[in-house]
Each structure stands twice: as C-alpha cells, then as structure tokens.
Amino acid sequence: METIVVHNLVDGMEKIVSAHDGEWYDLRAAEDYALNYGEFKLIHLGVTIKLPKGYEAIMAPRSSTFKKYGVLMTNGIGVIDNKYCGPLDEWMFPVYATRKAVIHKNDRICQFRIVKQQPGAVFLYSDEPFSEENRGGLGSTGTN
Numbered sequence: 001m002e003t004i005v006v007h008n009l010v011d012g013m014e015k016i017v018s019a020h021d022g023e024w025y026d027l028r029a030a031e032d033y034a035l036n037y038g039e040f041k042l043i044h045l046g047v048t049i050k051l052p053k054g055y056e057a058i059m060a061p062r063s064s065t066f067k068k069y070g071v072l073m074t075n076g077i078g079v080i081d082n083k084y085c086g087p088l089d090e091w092m093f094p095v096y097a098t099r100k101a102v103i104h105k106n107d108r109i110c111q112f113r114i115v116k117q118q119p120g121a122v123f124l125y126s127d128e129p130f131s132e133e134n135r136g137g138l139g140s141t142g143t144n
Helices: 065-069
Strands: 005-008 025-028 033-035 040-044 047-050 055-061 071-073 078-081 092-097 101-103 108-116
Touching: 033 040, 055 071, 065 071, 065 101, 065 108
Parallel strands: none
Antiparallel strands: 005 047, 025 108, 033 101, 040 092, 055 078, 055 108, 071 092
C-alpha cells in the first residue's frame, strides 16, 4: 500500500476516503457554487496531493454528478501527474453547467484513481499497411 500525502487548503473539509475498499476516491467541493446554464467553472477541491513517484491520478465525475448538479466535466477525464504537487497546485474540477446548479462545500463532486504511469515507448513508423485482418473500421466491434 502506497502512502499518499494530502495537504488540505480549506478548513472544515472532509477527509478523502474511498466509497468501497480499493475503489476510486471521492473529492469534494471546497466552497459553495451557484452556476447558471452555460457557465464554466473550476470547482476548487481544496487539496494538493503528492502522489508517489511513478504514479498518476485519473479524475472523473462521480456517476451521480450530472443527475444531481447538471454539470459535465469539460475535459472528459483529468490526468494529474506526480509532479503536480507544488503549494499552488490545487486539484480542481472543470465543469460546464447544463442547467442552474448549486454545489455546496463538501458535496462529493468527482473521484480519482491512482495508477502506475505507463512505461516509455519508442514508435517505429512504416510506409506499408498492416497485414492483419480488417475488422471493419471505427464502431464495428460486435456487429457480426
């Protein structure tokens, strides 16, 4: 088990815990937000986190985020590398409001998972097409 160092930037924030042992970790809004339709906001999460060397975090909305708040994460997912841990490197959740929304301090708004960084790779380029069987192009898996 890896040790993860968390620095809370905001008084009164709940601690980071996983919903179920070994699953994604919930992050919370660090302040109250009122959003209007079509508005973009960076939701402050009130923490900086030092990930172990060789690891990174993948951030995504919780499954209930859109239903409860009507917001979408603008990046699809977030990738936070282990070098993003300076005193001003607060974790934030970028959202776009599809309706009026109110998010309160300590509302669970997104989640993250800690994963090993991928190994380095060397790419070789070929002028010849691949000889493997053609699967039918984008979106064709499982249509036969």
